[in-house]
Amino acid sequence: MASKKKSKAKFTPDSTMPVFKFENDEWRKEVAGIFLRYGHLIRTGELHAVQLFAELNTWRNILAENLDMQAIEDPESLTTMVFPNPKVRVNDPSYR
Secondary structure, three states: OOOOOOOOOOOOOOOOOOOOOOOOHHHHHHHHHHHHHHHHHHHOOOOOHHHHHHHHHHHHHHHHHHHOEEEEEEOOOOEEEEEEOOOOOOOOHHHO
């Protein structure tokens, strides 16, 4: 019987990233549990691509709000850029 090659994730953690106050042990445990649940539901065929996409988008929105940041991927270089949300300055004419 031929063995199947397992695909390896291309994600590499970056230890230079800042840690935010909400990233406590309880938060880590909750998020890890949710992603384990997603994995189980995907393996059993109960979670389909469209629903997973919606769930991940919800997580992305929650994180963007908590971090006060946005992330955009450059499809050509396959890199993701993260930057703070712009702040509107009330009396700044460049915002008009």
